[in-house]
Amino acid sequence: MKHRLHKLREALTQVGAEAFITEKTENRFYLSGFTGSTGWVIVTEKEAFLVTDFRYVEQAQEQAPEFTVVNNERKAVEAIAKLLREKGIKRLAFESSVSFSTYQEWDKGFDGVEMVPTSGLLEKIRMFKDESEMVIIREAVRIAEAAFTHIQGFIKPGVREADVALELEFFMRKQGATGSAFDMIVASGVRGALPHGRASEKVIQAGEMVTLDFGAAYQGYHSDITRTLSVGEPDPKMREIYEIVLRAQLAGLEALKPGVSARDADAATRDIITAAGYGDAYGHSAGHGLGLEVHELPGLSTVSTFVLEPGMLVTMEPGIYVTGLGGVRIEDDVWITADGHENLNKSTKELLILPV
Incomplete structure (x- = not known):
């Protein structure tokens, strides 16, 4: 201290x-x-x-x-x-x-x-996390990643979004978390178009995409992961949107290094999504700081004045949201290092298609 x-x-x-x-x-x-x-x-x-x-x-x-x-x-x-x-x-x-x-x-x-x-x-x-903080944050990420693996065997047609959220929190608590980092987002089907679609009573149906945005609270710190998966074969348009978001997220990750402005990191994702014709469907920032609070400095957005420096911890989470169809978001937690960055998340970002 x-x-x-x-x-x-x-x-x-x-x-x-x-x-x-x-x-x-x-x-x-x-x-x-x-x-x-x-x-x-x-x-x-x-x-x-x-x-x-x-x-x-x-x-x-x-x-x-x-x-x-x-x-x-x-x-x-x-x-x-x-x-x-x-x-x-x-x-x-x-x-x-x-x-x-x-x-x-x-x-x-x-x-x-x-x-x-x-x-x-x-x-x-x-904004600048030291190694003692990162030890705790890495464990918070590990817990969330384990929960994502676990929930893949739980999600199926007929399961309520609320039950998915409950199962995620129960699993994370058993892994050592003090609770959920925030009110979980479990948004299936057309509800995926809600960027902050908190888990509802809606029942998941075959052929729907499901966006999961959650994290673990652990020893005062937080993780924040988003993955979007499909329950059975997805709509071709949703598969196309998924691939666009994935390309944008990977480009955003590539931009995360010391000396890069937060605006440019945001632009790395926004340019790809805009070029694909979905610029108006991407209404939030590319990411935010993470630590003792789920949303803290620095922000990665079109108006941010920050320049990335070693020690900063940020999320990278572009998304596309189409009313009446659904949405896709992919998010990782990333620590800026002297020679680039460390992506704390290891969960696959290839489109997962769960059996029905």
């Missing part, structure tokens, strides 16, 4: 603040390792504090050895204000994403402290 605190302190000097406060779950965990549901991290130029209540004091002391743990005694704002006074903090950086009511409470309660709003201060640090 020390190197993360060091990077945060460097960022604080750039915004002219003497300390930083966060109550965001992911940022609190990233800086301290604390997994409790309530707590505030305050980082100054030389010290780090974790304010929490009596339920979590012992846990915080065990999980966050680099931090001084403060019992707020059910009055968090007063405890934090006292701490800020004792440390002589006059300019406190906070995340502009906090609720307006929280900002008002802090602004009023931290008397004599100037509140300095920041955006993405810590999230930009979190």
Whole structure:
């Protein structure tokens, strides 16, 4: 955790603040390792504090050895204000994403402290995954990949999308996941045209394509995989669309390397899909950052300003969605390395046709 605190302190000097406060779950965990549901991290130029209540004091002391743990005694704002006074903090950086009511409470309660709003201060640090994070993320990917192999023997005509999602989560939990990374997408047949078609009561039919977008939550981190398969022989048009998306996804993967702009990585997929006549059916970005949150920096899109650097972890997930027909998406999790990238996913991307 020390190197993360060091990077945060460097960022604080750039915004002219003497300390930083966060109550965001992911940022609190990233800086301290604390997994409790309530707590505030305050980082100054030389010290780090974790304010929490009596339920979590012992846990915080065990999980966050680099931090001084403060019992707020059910009055968090007063405890934090006292701490800020004792440390002589006059300019406190906070995340502009906090609720307006929280900002008002802090602004009023931290008397004599100037509140300095920041955006993405810590999230930009979190973009770069170290090896200790990658060990966890690789396991989250392994669990999801094992679940994809397992579910191929479960999907058949007559099975509900909701039952597929339930089976995936149950399997991943048995493999060590704490749960699903997000509400799973299981979209069959014409519902495949819904990019975020969450699992429904719909019954899967022979000849339908099924898009599965899911991931495992593991030790605070997440994986995110999408595969589209066919239950029996697919419609020829859907097979054609599948091949277009696959070519686009492979081109997108080829573009993922240091020095490439996020826009160009997106364009590598978009150009192929547009040339095939489906540009209007590809309405989302090519990918996103992945880690403590399922969607984090950097984004791979037509408007992104990021340039890929070693240590970034992104998804690559182009898709085509045709109303009344169906849809296809293929997604991998990719770590940018000094000499290119590492694709964490090994599951086949050739069109799988399940027996009926």
